[in-house]
Amino acid sequence: MNFQTTETIQRLWETFLQEQLANLPPGERDALSTQFEQRFGELLGKDGKDSDSGFYDLIGIGPQGNAGFDKISYPRLTPDFDDSVVPSQLHAAAELYYVYQHERMKIFEVAETLLRLFRLGKMRIQRGPGARGLYLLEKWKPLRYTKADRMVAYRRAFNYGSAPAPAGAVVNRNFHRQLLGFMVAVAQYFRDLMIGEVIRGGQLIDQRPFGSVGTIQRIGLDLRYALDRSTYGNVFSLAMETGHHLIQVLKLLDTADIKKAFDANTKWDVVEIVSNRYLGGVAEPSQRAKMAESGRRILQFIADNDFKTATDPILFQSVVRPMGAHSEAWLAAYRMTPEGRGFPGVTPALQGVLGVPQPA
Structure with missing residues (x-):
């Protein structure tokens, strides 16, 4: 027309x-x-x-x-900018984040330590499922990507770690700030809803709440775009291979003979004992496990949601509601990690992300 x-x-x-x-x-x-x-x-x-x-x-x-x-x-x-992403890359980034948190928990270092002890005869196992798993792990070496390769991938996708970024590669330098901003936006959104439901119709709500649908959508779109442009190359194959390797390592740590060798009840006891005895101390396994679970779920939600501007607020509230619990769980675990101990709180953090001036 x-x-x-x-x-x-x-x-x-x-x-x-x-x-x-x-x-x-x-x-x-x-x-x-x-x-x-x-x-x-x-x-x-x-x-x-x-x-x-x-x-x-x-x-x-x-x-x-x-x-x-x-x-x-x-x-x-x-308008098609917000739709111009590769979903497989975003899902690979979610899995890579899960792997990264287990890397921080020293899971791969624990597996390498067990291989060394098994090779040197310093661990009293010989014919059980754990011994056979260690033998196969050493014989076939299924994880072809080394720690250096993984560190470069973490740096590119999340700007985590101290590995030097490859020359010419795109590094997602704002990932942590955007991820934290999305978490606090979702958390503040549901806190505002709870307050509104308690005192609906009262005179105490005299200003626009900091958490809103628009804030969640804006930060989510920025986070999705930044992940898409930085997770090309071998990130997909690395996340898939390392993820499958992590599954096998966790099964290996849960075998009866390895747990018996360290007088442990669970695989996480094995991780803690080996870390304290051989790796200089344990690295927040409880917090990292929760951050891995909730962080991956949030990134999967961001990958699959189109964040349409004219969405129905009631429908959006129903869709995003499960993410509220994951955001609160991630934030609670994050505050107990060394990098999160200076976290100022949900509302001040969201104000900082949105550029709202802090009160004197």
Whole structure:
């Protein structure tokens, strides 16, 4: 449709929308307003002409010849920036984050230590499932990516660690700030909802809450875009291979003969004992395990959610509700780690992310 027709439809639609919403009960307006917005977009998007025909008419080589502006089709631009991501890379980043937290728990170092003790005869196991697992692990060496390779991947995807970034590679330098911002935005959103439900209709809510749907969507889109542009290359294959290797290592640590060799009840007891005895101390296994679980789930949610601007707030609240518990769990665990002990709290942290001036 041409420019003049499009302008006429837009003006008439706004008048029609006001008249229809004014005749609806207040309880139905919110539900139908989103449907009206979607219908309006579909109406404007219906055009039988080819997308290039307007350009040809504009420069005078189309079927209409040298047509005036009133006969040239409206330039309907489709926003697609937020959709231009590779989902497999984002899911690989979520798995890589899970692997990273286990790397911080020294799981791979514990496995290497057990291999060394088994080789040197310093661990009293010989024919059990743990001994056979260590033999196969040493014989086949299924993990081809070394610690140096993993450290480079962590640096590229999350800017974690001290490994030097490869020259020319894209490093996701704002990952932690964006991840923390998303966590506190979701947490603040549900805290505001809880307060609103308790004192709904009161005079205490006299300003816009810091947590909002728009804040979650904005930080989520930024985080998704930054992860997508920094997780190309071998990150996908590294995350898949290292993830499968981690599964086998955790099964190995849970075998009966290895647990008996260290007088342990669970595989996590083995990790703690080996870390304290041979690796200079344990590294927050309880906090790292929760950060791995909740952090991966949040990153999976970000990878699969399109964060549409005109989404129904009630629908968004239902979809994001499970993420509220994960965000609170991640933040509680993060505050107990060395890097998170200076965390100022959900509201001050969100104010910092949003650039809100701190009170004197």
